[in-house]
Amino acid sequence: MTTAPPDWIRAQRALAALAVDPAGLGGMVIRARPGPVRQRLEDGLELLPLPLRRVHPGLDDIQLFGGLDVAASLAGGGLVRQPGLAKHAAALVMPMAERVPPGLAARLARVLDGNSGHCLVLLDEGADPDETAPQVLTDRLAFHLDLSEIRATHALLRQPAPADMDAARAHLPRVEVPDEHLAQLAHLAARFGIHGLRAPLLTLRCARALAALDLRDRVTSEHLREAAEMVLPSRATQIPQAPDENDSPDPPRQQESEAQGDGAAMQDIPDELLVEAIAAILPPDLLTRLDRGGSARGGGQGFGAGGKRKGNRRGRPLPSRPGRPDGRARIDVVATLHAAAPWQPLRRAATPGTRHLIIHPGDLRLRRTEEHSDRLVILAVDSSGSAALARMAEAKGAVELMLAQAYAKRDLVALVTFRDTRAEVPLPPTRSLVQAKRRIAALPGGGGTPLAAGLRAAHDLALQGLRNGQSPCLALLTDGRGNIALDGSPGRAAAAADARDMARLWRDLGLPAIVIDTANRPGAEGAVLAGWLDARYLALPRADARRISAAADAALSG
Template sequence: MTTPVTDDQQARWHDAALAAACLAVGGHGVGGVRLKGRPGPVRDFWLEQCQALLPAETPWRKIPLHCSESRLLGGLDLAATLRKGSPVAGRGLLVESSGGVVLLSMAERAPSSVVAPLAALLDEPLLRIEREGIAAQHPCELALIALDEGIDDEALSTVLIERLALQIDLGPLPVAVLEGFPWQPEDIVRARGVLRQVTLGDEALRSICQATLALGIASPRAALLAARVARALAALAGEESVTEQQLEQVLRLVLLPLATQLPAGDEADADDVADDADEAPQDEQSAPDSQPPPEPPGSDPAPDLQESAEEPDSRSSVESDPLDEDRILEAAQAMLPPDLLAKLLSGAVRPRRNVATGKSGARQRAKMRGRPMGSLPGDPRSGARLDVMATLRTAAPWQRLRGAPTGGARLRVQADDFRIVRFRQRSQSVTVFVVDASGSSALYRMAEAKGAVELLLADCYVRRDEVALIVFRGSGAELLLPPTRSLVRAKRSLSTLPGGGGTPLAAGIDATAELLEMLERRGATPAYVMLTDGRGNVCRDGTTGREPALADAMSAARNLRLCSSAAGMVIDTSPRPHRSAAELAQSLDALYLPLPNANASQLQAVVRQVVS
C-alpha cells in the first residue's frame, strides 16, 4: 500500500528541485548544496536530475572519503617521475573538475586535508600547489555538493556550511514524491545568459540583510550568498529584477536552515499575550471606572478625522511595497520548519568541550589503527606504519643530487625521506554518575537515580558507552560501580545502594576528579552527571559544619574544573531548586538542571540529550 504524499513533502521536493536548478544556473557563485539524507533512491534521483540539467560537457566528479592529498590537489606523478628521472607534475581531481561540480561523499566525516582546500576554492577559484617539489597555480572554478549523511552528533564542518548557499534535507521524503524537474538544459543555458542583467534592488538587499539579522545568522557570507541565489532564481524565472517570490524562496533555501534564533516578533507576541493574560482581570475590574470622559461641547473632531483620512493612503503605500522588511520577516516566521524551535532550544545546552559518546567519542591519534590522517616525517622503528608511497614521492625529486643508486636499486632513499602514516580513532566514552546518597537526598531521589542509571546502562549496548557510579554519604565517597557495560553487575550494585547519613560533598567531588583523571590517562572520553542538592555538611577531614563543608566543596569543584576537561552536569535533587546546587554547578563550569518533579525515564532523556 502506497503512503499518500503530504503537501509538506511535496513542497520540500519542489524546494529541492529549485535548489538543483539554482545550482546549475549560479555554479561557483552560489558555492554549492548541502544535501542532507542517507543513500537511497530519493537522493540518487535528485543527483541524476541535477546532473541532467547541466550541459553535457560539464565535469561531474566524486571525491571519496579517504582521498589522498596528492590525488585531490595534484603533485608529483611518481610513475612518470621514475620513468623520466626528473620531477613530473600530475593533475589533481580538483583541477580535473574545474568548471563543473564535485560531490563530497560522507562530507560530515571529511578530514581537514579535504575540507580546507575546498573552502579555499569556494572563496577564490585559484588552486595553489606547493608540495613535493612542485610549485604551480591552476584556475579552478567549481561548485560543491556535500553529501551529509550525519546522524546523532555527526555534522558537516561549519567551514563548509557557511560557504554553501543552498541547504536541503531529503531525509523525510518518500519515494512516492519523486517526479522530474520542470526544467531542461536549455532553460539553464538561457538563465545563465541573462544572469548578468538581473538586478537586485537596494530594498531587496536590505530585506535580505534584515532577515539574516532577525534569524541570528552571524556570518556575512549568508547575506552575500542569499543575494546571489536571489539573482539566479530571478534569471530562472525570466525576471529582470528580484521580486518578492524570489526573496521568499531564498528564505526557505538559504536563510532558515542557518537560523540560530526565532525572529523577534515571535517572542514579542508571546510576551504580549502573557501580559494581556495577566492584565485581563485588572482590566475587567477597572472597566467601569475607565470609561473615557464625554467630549466637551466645543471640541473640534476635525484634526482626528483628517488624520484618519490620511491613514488609508499611508497603509496602502506600505501594502503596495512588495519588498517591505516587515513582510519579509513575517514570511520567514510563517515558513519556519516545525522542528526549528526544538533545535534552537537544544542549542541552549552548552556544547561539550572534548567529549562525545560511544563510537562518536573524542578523536585521538594512534600509531597502527584507526582512520588514516595522511603522513608526516617520522621513524618507522618507533612502531608507526611506514607510508611507502609518500616516502618514494619525497625521495624522487632529489635523485639527481644524490647520484646514481648502487646495488641495482632505482632510488636513493635517506632517513629524512621516511614518512609514517597518522591514524585517528575514537576513544571509549564513559559516563560517571555521582549520586548523593545522604539522608537529605535519599529521601527524595534515590529511586529515580537507580532507575536512570539502569535505563542509561541499557543504552550502552547500542552506543558502546561505559557507566560508572560513585556514591557519597556518611563521612566519605565510594566507587560503587567501576566503568562497565555489564547490565547484571550494574543492577547488583544498584540494588545494594545505601542511603542516609551526612553529605560529604567535597569527598564526592574529589573521588570524581580522581576517576576522571584516571579515565583521561587511559585514553577514554569521560563525562559526569552529579545528582545532589548541593547542601554539604561534612568536611574533607570528617568534621561537620555547614559553612566549612561548603567551602571545601567549592574548593574541590574548582580543582576538578582545572584538572579535567570532562563535560559535566549537576542535577538538583532537592524538592525545590536551591542556590547551593546552582553555585556548585557554576564552580564546576557544568550545566545546572533543577528537576524537582522528574522520574527515572525523564532523567534518562535529559542526560542522554546533554551527554550526547
C-alpha cells in the same frame, strides 16, 4: 492525485538555482542515506554546467592541487606532473562527507574561496545527529537539504519541465536587486541569530538565480522569500522572539517599483511575514541541537593523556610501509632502495642496455611516525587552612620535579591554587623551570576552601589545552572538605553541591584525574570527590614532593 511534499519541491528549486549560478552559490549539502531519493536528486546534478568529479574523503594534496607524480616519474625515467582537480572548474561530489578530515576540509574551503568556478556537493550520510559535514565547508554552501523524511514514491513523481538553463544563465547578469532588499536580508539574518554576511549574500545570490529562472530583470519579494526559506533555516541559531506590543511599529513602507517587462508594481513583504515563513520550516530539532551546544562528533571522549593521535609535534619513527606519495607523506629513500635492490637483475635483463637503477611504483616506501599529543598536567592545590604552608611546600616541590621530568617527556605543567573565596592560576601551562620557581616562590595560604572554584579553574585550563591540541589531566591535592560556594558565600551544603557540579563537568570531558587526599586523617570526603570526578583516589596525608610527583605520574600515565 498525490503531490510532492514541500521539502522535495524546495530541493528541486534549489538544484535549479544551483545550476544557474554554481560558483556563486558554492554548492549544497544533501543529508540522506544512499537510496532512490538521493539518487534521484543526484541525477539532477547533470543540469550543472560543470563536469562532475566524484571525490573521496581520503583525497590527497597531489590529487587536489596537482604536483609531481613520483611513481610515474620513476617508472618512466623522467619527470611526470599531474594536474589537480583545483586547476579546472568542476562540480566536486563528496560522498561520506561526515568523514572529511579537518585538513582536507580547510583545503577544499580554500578552493571555494579562490573564485575558480568550483562548486561542492556534500553527501552527508551521518547516522547520528552529531555526525555532520565540517562546518568550515557547510558555511560556504548555500543549500542544506535534509531528505531523510522524503519517501521514494514522492521522488518518483513526475517533475515539472525544467526551465531553459542556458537562457537563465545568460539572463543572470541582467538581474537587478532593489536596495531595500539588502537591509531586509541583514535584519532577517540577525533575527535568527545568524552572524556574518555570508548567509545574506548567499540568499541574495539565490534570489537572483530564481529571478533568472523566471527570466525577470528584477528580484521580486517572492523570489526573496523563496531564497530565504532555502538558505537561512539551516543556519538559524535562535528562534525569533515576537515583537513587543509596546514598541511602536515603524510606519508601513510602500515601495512601488516597476518590474521591467511586465509593468506590475512590486510591494515588499513585511518582515514579520518573512520571519514566520522561515520559522515554519526551521529544523524540528533546533532547540535540542542548541542545548547540546553544537558539540562535535565524539565530544571530548577518548583524549587520554599522551594519547596516540594527530598531535602538534612529531612522533617517534615507525617502520616504513608501501604506499603512494600524496604530497604529505615523505618517501623513505633507504627502505625504497632495499625493496628495489633484489629485483634489479631481472629488471635489467628485461631491458638490455640499462645501467641505472630501475625502481617501480610498488617499491616505494613511505615514512610513518607515531605522534603523541603533548600532555598538560594541571596541579590543583588546596592552599587553605592551618596546614596550608606545609601543603604549599609539598606542591612547590612536586611542580619542580614534574617540570624537571617535562624536559624528557615534553609535558606541560600548570598550577591552580584555591583559598579564601576564589581560585587563581599562578602558573599557566609551561615547561620553564625558571619561570615556575619565580611564580610559586611566594604563594599565600590560609582562609576558606573554595573547592568548586578550584575545579572550575582546572576545567577552564583543560578546555584551553584541548583547543591547543594537548591532552590535559588533573592532579588534585585537597582534603575534599569544601566550605565556600562558587558565589563566595560560606556553607558546606552549597559548597558541596557546587563542587559536585564542577566535578561532573570534568568527568564529562572524559579526561584522567587523580585526587590526592592530604588530610591528616583522611575521611570519606576525598573518596566521594574522586567518585564525582571519575578519578583515582590516593590517601597520602604525609606525602612529600617526590611521592606526590611519582603517584601523580603513575596514575595519570596509566
